[in-house]
Structure formats: C-alpha cells, structure tokens
Amino acid sequence: MVKMQPYVKMWYDFFEEGKVMGLKCNRCGSYEFPPVTTCHNCFSTDLSWAEMSGRGKLVSFTLNPYPDPPFADYAPFIYGQIVLEEGPAYATMILGMDLDKQEQLFEQLPIDVKAVIQQRDGYKFIAFEPVG
C-alpha cells in the first residue's frame, strides 16, 4: 500500500515554520531537494522528511535584467545554481549580490550561500544570499 503525502504542500508549509526540508532516502542516505517520491541514487521509494542546513555553494549565476513580472518586486537579483551541503543542486533567486561586479563574482565562484525564506502573495519560497 503506497502511503502518499502531499509533498509539495508540505514543503511550502515547512517554510511557514521557518524550516528548509528535504527528503532523505532511508536506504542509501541521499537527499531529494526539492522533494520527490523516488531516490535519484538508488530508486528506493522509502524516504523520510529531514531538515536541511540551508547552506550551500553558488556555482553559477546569471544577471537578470528582465525579471518575470510576478517577481519584479524582488529586483535587482540574480538567478543562481546552488549545490547544497547535503548534495542536491537547485536553482533559484539569489539576493544581496553586487550586480555591477559580475566578473569578480565569476572569479570568486564557488561562493558560500545560505537560504533566506521569502514571502510572496499567499506563500513563502526559498531564495539564497551570500554568507557574511
């Protein structure tokens, strides 16, 4: 019997509690972030919620001169790719970067970043910002 949960809703609900959560495979220990029902590494479907550190490395980015209209209020920001401490890679909004120094940012990669939960219209989502 499959014991399905509303994973997407729960992931967002955890942000309301200030928690950054993923799923951890009970067989091989790999993490799924954001949550999906099958381990990418060993294909087990036995996974449990686990709190993530919210820390990672920014490994690539792009300037974003034309943010999608729903996110215009957050500008200026960049889009970034993050490899989380626990292993998964994710891509999202990166706040608090100096957009006039892209060459320097590029030279500094990878850059330590941490999660910052942001409020939108009706839900919270995860962005990242540089550490320190």
Add this chain to the structure above:
Amino acid sequence: MLTYELKRPVSIIGVGCTPFGNVLETPELKGMTERELFAWAAIEAMEDAGLEASEIDAFYIAHCMPETLSHQFGSYAMVADWIGMRNKPGFHHETACSSTNTGLRHAVLDVASGVYDVVLSGGIETTNSRPMEGKPAHMREPLSNAELWYRTNYGADQAYWYPGGMAVSALCDFSLLAYAKKYGVKLSEIEDALDAASISNRRNAVRNPLATMATKELADEAREHGFSDVKEYMKSDFNPKLGTVMRAFHAAQVVDGASALIVCATDIAKNFTDTPIDVIGFGSAVTIPYHETEAQWEVEKSAFEQAYRMAKINPYRDIDYMHVHDCMLNTHITSTETGGYFRPGTSWKAIIEGRTAFDGDKPISTTGGRTWMGHAWSASAGAEIAEAVRQMRGLCGDRQIDPAPEVSVIENIGHGIHVNVSVLRAHV
C-alpha cells in the same frame, strides 16, 4: 535486454517545410491558419517522396501549445482531412521545442516495428498571434512576447521552480559560466564566440529562402546603424544583454511555420525516391534541470550516447554536419562538445575562427538556426531535419555544405527538459 537496434531499417523519403514568418505579416503566409501551414508542409513532403496520401499508413502532428496559440486541442482532427488522412491513425504529441525530432522517432518506431510501412510526422506552431475568442481560425490577433513566454513557461516546473522566481533562460548562462570556469576561458571570449555564432547563423539564414525574417547579413545591418565593425555592433545597445553573457541576438526570434517528414521501411524506399536518407540512430532523455550544474548536461550526454550507440558511429570521427538546439546560442559551445562534434574546451575557439560556417570544416545549423530562421516551437526540429536531408542530397544552393554530408546529427532540447537526438546517414 536493450538492443538499441531497429528490427527493420527505416529511411526518410520526403521532407517539407513552409517559409518561417508571421501569418499576420509575411506575404507568403498572410491569412493562413494552422491547417494550411501543416498541409503545405505535408503535401510538399508527399510530393518530395513521390507518393499520395493513400499510401501513408499513419501520421503524427506535433503541436506544442495548441490551446494557447490555436484555441483548440485535437490537432490530429484539425488537419486530417487537409492531408487526406480521414479514418487513418493520427496522433497529436509534443515534447516542446524538440517535438518534431521526437516525432521522427515515433514514426521510425512505427515502421521499425513492422506495424506500418509509411508514416508522416510533422509539426505546426503559430507563435506570434492567437485566434480571436470565438471567431474563425483565420481571425487572429497579435500575442505579446511577454505573454507568449509566460505561457511557454508552463513547460517548466510549476511546483517548485517557477513559483520560486526561476526562469529557464537562466540555464544558458549557467552552462556558459560553468564552461568558462572549467576550461579557463574568459567571459569576453565566450561573448565573442556567441557573437560569431550569431553572425554565422544570420549568414546562413540570408541564404535560406525559408528564413523570411532574415533579409541581410549582420555586417550589413551594422553598417546601416553606423558601425563599420560588426563586432562593435554586437556589443552595442542594439543587442542588449539578456544575462551575464547572453544578448538578444543570441536568442530565438519567434516565428510561425510547419514542417513534415515522411519515413518508410528502407527495403521499399527506392520504390519512392532515388535519394532516401536512413535514420540510423536516435536517443531521448528527460530531466528537471535543477540538477545540471556542469557545462555538459547529463541529460544531453544520455541522449547523444543512446543515439550513437544505435547508429554505431564515433562522433569525433564520423559526423559531417551537426544541428544543435540553438534557441539560445550557448548550445553551439556546449552541446556541440557534449555531442562529440568538438573536443572538450575547443568549440568556442572554432566558432570564432569561422569553422562552424556552412563553408567551414565543422558546419552547424545551416538553416540559420532558431536565432535567424526563427523558432516555431513544435515545427522547428522538423525544419532542421529537413535541412539536414536537403544538405545530404546536395540541394541547399548557396549555403550547401561541400562535400554534401554523409552523416548528420540533429539535436533538439524541449523546454523543461526533453532532449532528442537523431542520426541520419545517406543511403548507400
């Protein structure tokens, strides 16, 4: 057990493609609906194959965004009578911008299985406009670029990614920065390679009668704007930045159009044409691209490797022509290396040196690419396969690759992400 072998060899015997333009403006297309466009491509493919609709056993129509752009689904019924396929098997499908490359795979598998002998696979998209609500299909109104892309992004993850403020277009710079970091290339050199790829694509498009939007080479356009050096024009405000290195002229121009391919069992191909082109390999792979943090994506590697394994070719030695999915020109740098057309870390320089021009030793995207022939969502991959077929037959006039390619590879990437690779070889 996976065999990566077709039980019955399959060949392309006919190709068709409309001019790519805008049904509200382009003289050759003005006033046409999806039906006339698809029929144009399909009937041209039938004439090219030397057959009539009665000899076709089944058909596929790729139509990526029919509800937004055509206010209907059921695209198979929309076109069936127009191409003589009433009461025959007909299927609508989409894998976004790789759709008609995937459609070739569907058609090939139908024939390779032995179920059918002859199958037509085409695609249609009208991206610049949409029907007026409740009015006949020819009564259309312009669709803004912003709304088109907003709807197109329904093809990307809507659970996590888009609600978190992410955009698919960012992937292009991500891969280029990863490439620059890995191979020690300056960002300015990456920009020069992107500019050179765009100049090459425009040069091809000007020589392609189906690329109606391209009327002059970028050097001539630069002079009209007062730039004696096209390189300065490419760095000017006429070509604004879209990201850290990508600029407007490195990105797709949206167009309307249709394409069609007809395949049949190789053992009967000569009954229809003297110049069949064999489909010797294909590969497909999908992913949500959060995970792709390298310049060479795993999802592309998988699709290329499947295709080359089936085709039994060595990409570094055997490929004469490659089309990579250039709705954003980062792929001329990254995908060409993932696909083994160039050794790792070398493509950017080859592009700047002009080697990827139609008359270079490593030609890419002789259609003009999705930058300058334009991007008609579902229809473009079929146009790119049709181009490869025509190049292999020596029919491409003043953009003809010399000598005509014997082995061609066409790679497409559907929004969101679906990669499909096809390998073609001239029949011997």
